[in-house]
Amino acid sequence: MKSTSIISWVRRQKKVHSKVNTSSTMRVGIVHTAGSPCGCAEAVAGGLAALGHATLIVDSEEILLRSEELAATCDLVIDHTDTFLGWGVLRPFVRGELERWGARVVGSSTQACFLADDKIAAKGSLSAAGVPTPPGAAITEVTAELPLWLQPPLILKPACEHMSRGVTLAKTREEARVAIGVLLESYCQPVLVETFIPGRELAVSVLESPEGLEVLPVLEWLSDDNEYRILTAAFKLQENGAAREDAHRIILSSVQRHELESLSRKAFRALGLRDYARFDVRLSPEGRFYFLEANTTPSLETGEALAFSARWAGLDYVHLVKRLLEVAQRRYCADSRTNKTVIANY
Known part of the structure; x- marks a missing residue:
């Protein structure tokens, strides 16, 4: 006798996969945070229009009201939420609502987004997979003592924020102690404290393809801060176009390129990502790569890292947007074929 849970699962799969559109024209939902400085929604909408697709743009703050509509009326949904209810830590919740209603989302699953957005959990998964990360510790209390092996300069980050919100450089342990108190009070989440890694700041974009994971040409950010080269929130909020001068393509040796591509693919799989992602990486003066963060929703603006690397x-x-749609469409079509076989058995 079939269990109720299995029957419910079958019904959900029929609903999701019966809507896979294999035609050339689609309606694509775009979820963004209205008022956010990110211009992804406008850029993606332009790319979709150039491809002949219709769009439905929804504010992430309305997701509880609009998820069912997005799932029912859109062939695919591109979720580029910045914050939900004012918090970056809650942005995977938006994707969870979309998937709960059966929306076909371009990009990583809700579970993968929660993991990748939690810098402490992601760090553990990457380290376990053999992907190097800076030495660090998670701090949850103002009175907690920093490990003695964690020596300044240090980088402090709220565990689940992005866009460099709250990122702080501490040049002494006393500065770190004060900053930890401020971050704990301001963000109400653990603080990740890591050894500052000097060197070059890289953006490594990864796209899925029929042949496997493709690591795109690597971008190097050029910061005015020649000593520390930290990408602050102010740096990321600058108005930039496709001709920006603070980014260029880094030329690596064949050995370095092979190592970075291998580590990037390993990191992508370790976090359970899909379709596309970007990693923030440091290249130390000794030539060692350190993975700092994973971004499941890298900026899709035309003057940002993913577009440059593409x-x-x-x-x-336009072809980058097309590629993102195709890889998601291919995944859902493959899932549909698999689940039709499973469903037929019940």
């Missing part, structure tokens, strides 16, 4: 790989912006 261009260097031969994909203009």
Whole structure:
């Protein structure tokens, strides 16, 4: 006798996979945070229009009201939520609502987003997979003592925020102690304290393809801070276009390129990501790569890292958007074929 849970699962799968659109024209939902400085929604909408697709743009703050509509009326949904209810830590909740209603989301699953957005949990998964990360510790109380092996300069980050919100450089242990108190009070979440890694700041974008994971040409950020080269929130909020001068393509040796591509693929799989992602990586003066963060929703603006790297790989912006749609469409079609076989058995 079939269990109720299995029957419910079958019904959900029928609902989701019966809507996979294999035609050339689609309706694509775009979820963004209205008022956010990110211009992803406008850029993606332009790319979709150039491809002949219709769009439905929804504010992430309305997700509880609009998820069912997005799932029912859109062939795919691109979720680029910045914050939900004012918090970056809650942005995976938006994706969870979309998936709960059966929306076909471009990008990583809710579970993977929660993992990747939690810098402490992600750090553990990456380290366990053999992907190097800076030495660090998680602090949850103002009175907690920093380990003696954690020596300044140090980088402090709220565990589950992004866009460099709250990122602080501490040059002494006393500065670190004060900053920990401020961050704990301001963000109400653990603080990740890591050894500052000097060197070059890289953005490594990864796209799925029929041939496997493709690591795009690597971008290096050029900061005015020549000593520390930290990408602050102010740096990321600058108005930049496709001709920006603070980013360029880094040329690595064949050995370094092979190592970075291998580590990036390993990191992508260790976090259970899908479709596309970007990793923030430091290249130390000794030539060692350290993975700092994973971003499941890297900026899709035309003047940001993913678009630059895609261009260097031969994909203009419109074809980058097309590629993202195709990889998600291919995944859902494959899931549909698999689940039809499973459903037929019940």
